[in-house]
Amino acid sequence: MLKLTKNEQDYLKTIYTLEGLSDEPIVSIQLVAKKLSVAAPSATEMIKRLSKKGLVLYEPYHGVNLSEQGHAQARFIIKSHRVWETFLVDKLGYSTEEVHEEAENLEHASSPKLVEYLYALLDYPVTDPHGSTIPSEVFWKKDEVEIPLSHAEEDKSYYITTLDSDAKAFFHKLKIKIPHFIRILERLQDGSIILKEDSGQISVIPQFLQENILLMQRTGSVASSLRTESL
Ligand SMILES: [Zn+2]
Numbered sequence: 001m002l003k004l005t006k007n008e009q010d011y012l013k014t015i016y017t018l019e020g021l022s023d024e025p026i027v028s029i030q031l032v033a034k035k036l037s038v039a040a041p042s043a044t045e046m047i048k049r050l051s052k053k054g055l056v057l058y059e060p061y062h063g064v065n066l067s068e069q070g071h072a073q074a075r076f077i078i079k080s081h082r083v084w085e086t087f088l089v090d091k092l093g094y095s096t097e098e099v100h101e102e103a104e105n106l107e108h109a110s111s112p113k114l115v116e117y118l119y120a121l122l123d124y125p126v127t128d129p130h131g132s133t134i135p136s137e138v139f140w141k142k143d144e145v146e147i148p149l150s151h152a153e154e155d156k157s158y159y160i161t162t163l164d165s166d167a168k169a170f171f172h173k174l175k176i177k178i179p180h181f182i183r184i185l186e187r188l189q190d191g192s193i194i195l196k197e198d199s200g201q202i203s204v205i206p207q208f209l210q211e212n213i214l215l216m217q218r219t220g221s222v223a224s225s226l227r228t229e230s231l
Pocket of ligand 1: 081085099100101103
């Protein structure tokens with residue numbers, strides 16, 4: 001993802017929100033300016049800048065839309081905001097009323113990596129404390145190669161990096177915790193896989209869901225660094 005200023009991110013978020021609210025195919029600059037409490041000429045200037053970066057499609061005298069890249073950036077900021085609100089309430093005991101202000105600052109200060117780590121730490125929450133849906137797309141990926149669960153090998157350890165909404169619904173429906181650190185115990189004849197989470201929880205994942213769960217292999221590095229530490 002491009003590195004953007006707080007101001008640029010706020011514009012993308014605002015255009016995203018206005019696109020969702022209006023029936024018009026294009027968002028007027030006046031509306032963007034009003035929403036951000038700035039003068040129309042400075043909104044136009046910023047939108048030209050975002051257009052040069054390929055983040056918006058600007059039609060002079062007409063209005064503005066997000067490009068595909070701008071859309072992804074806006075969704076990332078929204079994810080960052082909502083993940084932080086969830087973290088503040090769930091882990092730090094903030095009240096729902098207090099979190100918006102904090103999240104407004106934290107959303108801009110967070111890298112895609114930090115947001116994805118927090119999101120995983122919180123067990124991939126579906127909504128924030130206000131009930132708004134948290135975008136589930138992953139905006140940061142490790143360099144290592146991800147594989148679908150269907151390609152995992154017995155007796156090897158992995159961590160889950162990506163779950164799509166079907167996979168999440170599966171775990172929610174069974175009312176079991178979404179596993180993170182897993183070991184593949186066995187592949188059954190019908191193609192389903194038995195896996196064991198580090199906590200001891202065992203799940204059976206049917207074949208049709210295995211492409212919806214992406215994994216990365218856990219190498220010996222974690223275990224061996226712990227071993228070195230204890231010497
Ligand atoms: Zn908020």
